Amino acid sequence: MSNYELWNSDELYKDISRYLMGENVDFLKHEPNLSNLTKFEQAVLNEVRKVPYGTTVTYSELADRIGSSGGARAVGRTLSKNPYPIVIPCHRVVAKTDIGGYSGGLGLKKKLLDIEQ
DNA sequence: GCGATATGAGTGC
């Protein structure tokens, strides 16, 4: 993984700052190291990373995309342990009827979603 | 609307 330099560069810091300012920042160029996670967790996190700015997906839809139809709950469980908040925009994943949950607090999740709209 | 139940993957024992 030679993305070590990229991950630790201040570019990530700047991107996060700009993101919080309300800019449309693409975090795909930052590649977190997921080698110590299970295959399922890597699949979930990589899929969440592809969710476009300003849009949301449901846990069940995410489960479908990674070939684990019906595993919505497992997806949520995985996201709750999200190793890289913001970079992996787990706040764009919501429940079907509700908004879902967030490790950083639901208030923050709503705030982030509001920023992206 | 609300409660019970089904369900997938992770963790600890």
Added chain:
DNA sequence: GCACTCATATCGC
């Protein structure tokens, strides 16, 4: 292996 846990979904009432 087994028995939990959980940021869900869905059905019955």
